[in-house]
Amino acid sequence: MGPALGMLGCAGVAIAVAVFVGIGANAGKVPVKAGAKAEGKFAAAGGAFDVVGAYAWEDGVGIFNNPGIRVAIANAPLDAAAIDAAPDRTKAIRQTGVPGFRVAFLMFAKDGSWEGYSGNGCGYCFQRSVKSTVKVRKGRIAGDVKYAGDAEDLQMSPPFELRFDAPVVPARP
Numbered sequence: 001m002g003p004a005l006g007m008l009g010c011a012g013v014a015i016a017v018a019v020f021v022g023i024g025a026n027a028g029k030v031p032v033k034a035g036a037k038a039e040g041k042f043a044a045a046g047g048a049f050d051v052v053g054a055y056a057w058e059d060g061v062g063i064f065n066n067p068g069i070r071v072a073i074a075n076a077p078l079d080a081a082a083i084d085a086a087p088d089r090t091k092a093i094r095q096t097g098v099p100g101f102r103v104a105f106l107m108f109a110k111d112g113s114w115e116g117y118s119g120n121g122c123g124y125c126f127q128r129s130v131k132s133t134v135k136v137r138k139g140r141i142a143g144d145v146k147y148a149g150d151a152e153d154l155q156m157s158p159p160f161e162l163r164f165d166a167p168v169v170p171a172r173p
Helices: 003-025 080-085 089-094
Strands: 037-044 046-050 054-062 066-074 103-107 115-120 122-125 135-137 141-146 159-170
Touching: 003 135, 037 089, 054 089, 054 103, 066 089, 066 115, 066 159, 080 089
Parallel strands: 054 159
Antiparallel strands: 037 046, 037 159, 054 066, 066 103, 103 115, 115 122, 135 141, 141 159
């Protein structure tokens, strides 16, 4: 045993193994950076909520489930470690156990272009008039999303405006 491991003992070996296993698991993938941020208000047929939490991951998006990025936005912080560990990320997000929890899933193409959303009273919704500045850069997805609403049916298509910045978790193999 080398001098460094001799001083650290079993705990040092466990830490070294965990670090090397983590590096091996992420080999060739974009490293995930901590710190998702979100703010604004989201609204759909199911009502409105203040956005405070976000989590993003590579997933099928849109009506044809094309490869893209799904961003969960919620009225509570999202536990990234618990979501990462869950076999089904969408189910883990929906089952947070937070009283009054609300969530919607924004969908973007791999380049960050708008693909629609689901949740909060909508199975799959796409409004062409959504204005999005969302971009994907350096393993993160970030930008503003704004929808003025449908003047003819504000109850079914109310306005929303939000901003988020989140690391993109790679798709599972």
